[in-house]
Amino acid sequence: MPGLCARKTDSCGRSVSYPTLGERHSKEYCAMYGICGQRSDGKVLNCPYGSPSVKPDELFSAKIQSLCPSISGNVCCTEDQFDTLRAQVQQAIPFLVGCPACLRNFLNLFCELSCSPNQSLFINVTSVSEVNGNLTVDGIDFFVSDAFGEGLYDSCKEVKFGTMNTRAIEFIGAGATNFKEWFEFIGQKAPPGFPGSPYAIGFKSTVPDLSGMRLMNVSTYSCGDTSLGCSCGDCPSSPQCSNSEPPSPPKKDHCSITIGPVKVRCIDFALAIAYILLVLGLFGWALFRRQRERILASDREPLLKLIDEDEANLSNMQYDENLALEGRGMAAQLKNGAQLSIIQGYMSSFYRSYGIWVARNPTLVLCSSLAVVIVLCFGLIHIEVETRPEKLWVGHGSKAAEEKQFFDSHLAPFYRIEQLIIATLPDKTQGKSPSIVSDDNIQLLFEIQEKVDGIRANYSGLTVSLTDICLKPLGQDCATQSVLQYFKMDRENFENYGGVTHAEYCFQHYTSSDTCMSAFEAPLDPSTALGGFSGINYSEASAFVVTYPVNNAFDESGNGNGKAVAWEKAFIQLVKEELLPLVQSRNLSLSFSSESSIEEELKRESTADIITIVVSYLVMFAYISITLGDAPRLSTFYISSKVLLGLSGVVLVMLSVLGSVGLFSAFGVKSTLIIMEVIPFLVLAVGVDNMCILVHAVKRQPLELPLEERISNALVEVGPSITLASLSEILAFAVGGFTPMPACRVFSLFAAVAVLLDFLLQVTAFVSLIVFDCLRAEDNRIDCFPCIKIPSSTEEPDEGMNSRGPGLLARYMQEIHAPFLGLWAVKVVVIAVFVAFALASIALSTRVESGLEQQIVLPRDSYLQGYFTNLSEYLRIGPPLYLVVKDYNYRY
Numbered sequence: 001m002p003g004l005c006a007r008k009t010d011s012c013g014r015s016v017s018y019p020t021l022g023e024r025h026s027k028e029y030c031a032m033y034g035i036c037g038q039r040s041d042g043k044v045l046n047c048p049y050g051s052p053s054v055k056p057d058e059l060f061s062a063k064i065q066s067l068c069p070s071i072s073g074n075v076c077c078t079e080d081q082f083d084t085l086r087a088q089v090q091q092a093i094p095f096l097v098g099c100p101a102c103l104r105n106f107l108n109l110f111c112e113l114s115c116s117p118n119q120s121l122f123i124n125v126t127s128v129s130e131v132n133g134n135l136t137v138d139g140i141d142f143f144v145s146d147a148f149g150e151g152l153y154d155s156c157k158e159v160k161f162g163t164m165n166t167r168a169i170e171f172i173g174a175g176a177t178n179f180k181e182w183f184e185f186i187g188q189k190a191p192p193g194f195p196g197s198p199y200a201i202g203f204k205s206t207v208p209d210l211s212g213m214r215l216m217n218v219s220t221y222s223c224g225d226t227s228l229g230c231s232c233g234d235c236p237s238s239p240q241c242s243n244s245e246p247p248s249p250p251k252k253d254h255c256s257i258t259i260g261p262v263k264v265r266c267i268d269f270a271l272a273i274a275y276i277l278l279v280l281g282l283f284g285w286a287l288f289r290r291q292r293e294r295i296l297a298s299d300r301e302p303l304l305k306l307i308d309e310d311e312a313n314l315s316n317m318q319y320d321e322n323l324a325l326e327g328r329g330m331a332a333q334l335k336n337g338a339q340l341s342i343i344q345g346y347m348s349s350f351y352r353s354y355g356i357w358v359a360r361n362p363t364l365v366l367c368s369s370l371a372v373v374i375v376l377c378f379g380l381i382h383i384e385v386e387t388r389p390e391k392l393w394v395g396h397g398s399k400a401a402e403e404k405q406f407f408d409s410h411l412a413p414f415y416r417i418e419q420l421i422i423a424t425l426p427d428k429t430q431g432k433s434p435s436i437v438s439d440d441n442i443q444l445l446f447e448i449q450e451k452v453d454g455i456r457a458n459y460s461g462l463t464v465s466l467t468d469i470c471l472k473p474l475g476q477d478c479a480t481q482s483v484l485q486y487f488k489m490d491r492e493n494f495e496n497y498g499g500v501t502h503a504e505y506c507f508q509h510y511t512s513s514d515t516c517m518s519a520f521e522a523p524l525d526p527s528t529a530l531g532g533f534s535g536i537n538y539s540e541a542s543a544f545v546v547t548y549p550v551n552n553a554f555d556e557s558g559n560g561n562g563k564a565v566a567w568e569k570a571f572i573q574l575v576k577e578e579l580l581p582l583v584q585s586r587n588l589s590l591s592f593s594s595e596s597s598i599e600e601e602l603k604r605e606s607t608a609d610i611i612t613i614v615v616s617y618l619v620m621f622a623y624i625s626i627t628l629g630d631a632p633r634l635s636t637f638y639i640s641s642k643v644l645l646g647l648s649g650v651v652l653v654m655l656s657v658l659g660s661v662g663l664f665s666a667f668g669v670k671s672t673l674i675i676m677e678v679i680p681f682l683v684l685a686v687g688v689d690n691m692c693i694l695v696h697a698v699k700r701q702p703l704e705l706p707l708e709e710r711i712s713n714a715l716v717e718v719g720p721s722i723t724l725a726s727l728s729e730i731l732a733f734a735v736g737g738f739t740p741m742p743a744c745r746v747f748s749l750f751a752a753v754a755v756l757l758d759f760l761l762q763v764t765a766f767v768s769l770i771v772f773d774c775l776r777a778e779d780n781r782i783d784c785f786p787c788i789k790i791p792s793s794t795e796e797p798d799e800g801m802n803s804r805g806p807g808l809l810a811r812y813m814q815e816i817h818a819p820f821l822g823l824w825a826v827k828v829v830v831i832a833v834f835v836a837f838a839l840a841s842i843a844l845s846t847r848v849e850s851g852l853e854q855q856i857v858l859p860r861d862s863y864l865q866g867y868f869t870n871l872s873e874y875l876r877i878g879p880p881l882y883l884v885v886k887d888y889n890y891r892y
Helices: 058-067 079-090 100-115 146-156 179-186 239-243 266-316 321-336 342-360 362-382 389-393 399-411 439-453 483-487 492-497 500-509 562-585 597-628 643-666 673-699 707-738 742-778 808-821 824-845 863-874
Strands: 005-009 015-019 035-038 044-046 123-131 134-143 200-204 256-259 262-265 416-424 457-459 462-464 543-550 588-593 785-789
Touching: 035 079, 035 123, 035 134, 044 079, 058 079, 058 100, 079 100, 100 146, 146 179, 179 200, 256 266, 262 266, 266 824, 342 362, 342 707, 342 742, 362 643, 362 742, 389 742, 416 439, 416 562, 416 863, 439 483, 439 492, 439 500, 439 543, 439 562, 457 562, 462 562, 483 492, 483 500, 543 562, 543 863, 562 588, 562 597, 588 863, 597 643, 597 673, 597 863, 643 673, 643 742, 673 707, 673 742, 707 742, 808 824
Parallel strands: 005 123, 044 134, 134 200
Antiparallel strands: 005 015, 035 044, 123 134, 256 262, 416 543, 416 588, 457 462
């Protein structure tokens, strides 16, 4: 055709032009058909001869339709040419498969170039070369409309390459910013041995006049197309993505009211109004009540005088002492206008009979109750402590646990993480951390790596090194995430490659340069090995992040990672003893962690708290011994003290905790560290309270009554209140057993049983001990040494339980606190303050944020405290996200 020509390589290897007057540019005609040679690297070269399009056979036509559905009927490629096309585009499919519209447009470009039956209308061979005596295509012009180019680029420009979490255009388009730059990159003739086109492709957007050619302008698919739509991450401009707003995080302020310059939440405002109304109502009720009491005071005086006279007559009569006490009790109830409830009445009757029986049979009650608890303690032989975080905080039957179990059993669990974070210290004047990317610091990193590689841990007689347990995805090298990978983890390459300059080069070319490829033959994203930088300014990084992925075994019992755990312990020991001083000597900071660090630190915290628990029990023992005793009198202190009784009470509390743990351990329920740390204090507090109540109730009984009556009356007085209070505590903890979180559920159940056992021991064993202590004191036997008896003195008979002088605290409560609290104004103020605190708690509860920070459960002196702080500051990689599709039919 006029105006068109081709170039031919002469004997010197230069391309020369020659006219192509006989070429046709029409429908159903090919510009290049067949393969006429191949380059030295094996890439085939097309024949530069035009020919009519060819009708493929049925099998070949089906193959073409599978890759190029837009081409039907005749084609301009042989089966070998099509196989070459498919092999070449397969290299790009992994980058674009996330967006079907982009992939289809990309495939259409090369399908039209290679096999379109109208190929000659938009393809013109511009130069040829001679290979083994045959002419082959060396360059073409590809006439493509701007509309197709823009549609192709727009559909692909935001597509992400998931493996590297970056745009696919960075890999298959050299980061092109428009379709012309992308076409220019695609059209470059690749040197032998490099990926790309074996001949030059010149993309043109206008056709020569009178050439008979036209632009290739097949339809393009938008990335927002409903039939070939892409995700919003690959196509943020899609109407579906722009119109449907993403779920916004829950707003902290759902409603607010502006009062002048102050902005107040609606709930705060409503509670404030409610409080004002309640306080006004309370004051009004108090005033009304006070006036009513003044009116009724005169009417009540005759009745009170009559009750007092009856009480005096009863006390003067020689009735049985028990009937006298009942009369006084009824008079007191009438005076206070109170009646026992039905439940309290039954409980009082029970405790009256029970108290007499215990006082008559203290040895039987004590031995039988202790025997039951000691039998429960034998379950401690089977005790197991659960320290794996995923077993503590995730319910066994929860959706998250089931999905993780399925993933781990079918696809292998996520690898174990061992990590070092080396950071520069902030400048004292500017407060900014300087860059850590320097020759000296990278040399330090090599020194650290050599020490880590030299770790040899012992596991069941076997020597374990990092290479034995590390993740090796693509060969025999560990997939260590470190800046040293840019030097193939070899110190000799540091100088050969150019030192820190090479590292800075690799920060920008880690996917394209072979010298930047890691030792495990995969590109290393610098954001995984650096921290403390903004944007992509990797050279400003202030921290090295070194991560050692270690193979993780799927084992429900948690014992399948013995080798890894042994190496991790040696790794932590090396860091503490050698690496930490080494890094600090270079004026750098080092934080570190292993996969088993949290579990080991929780164990250490539990062991360290044993001393705290022992000290607290000793303090409580001293407190009980002092408070249970009578007012100290030097002459009778050795009899009236209650050291042995207090010690016995503390032992009962310990037995209740051990009995609870033993009971659940016998049934195979694993304990948790929080049980060991919290429940002893909890039960101790409840137990001490009840012990003091019981002892002081006995001391308040008249000395004239026999011991059986005193014990019985004391249990009648305080037994129902202790029972109901303990029952409420047990039910409160038992309700916690319905929570799905294993740690909270187990803690609640253990605590409920411990409080129950503590209550039962208090009303059985401890009451028996009170009986023995009373007998000891009445017999003038020394506390702690009951075998030693002191002769009775006529001047000071029967001290011990018989000293009835009220203590300082009792006198304060009786003479100061109770009268002051009885004032009507004080009552109103106390209620108003309590209501204020209650409403404030309701308002502040809406500000509570859910979550469980790992730092909270760790000891304050743990090395993991600094690690988690640096992790949130420097690490740029989040937790992994997996999408698992079950029962997928791969045939379609």
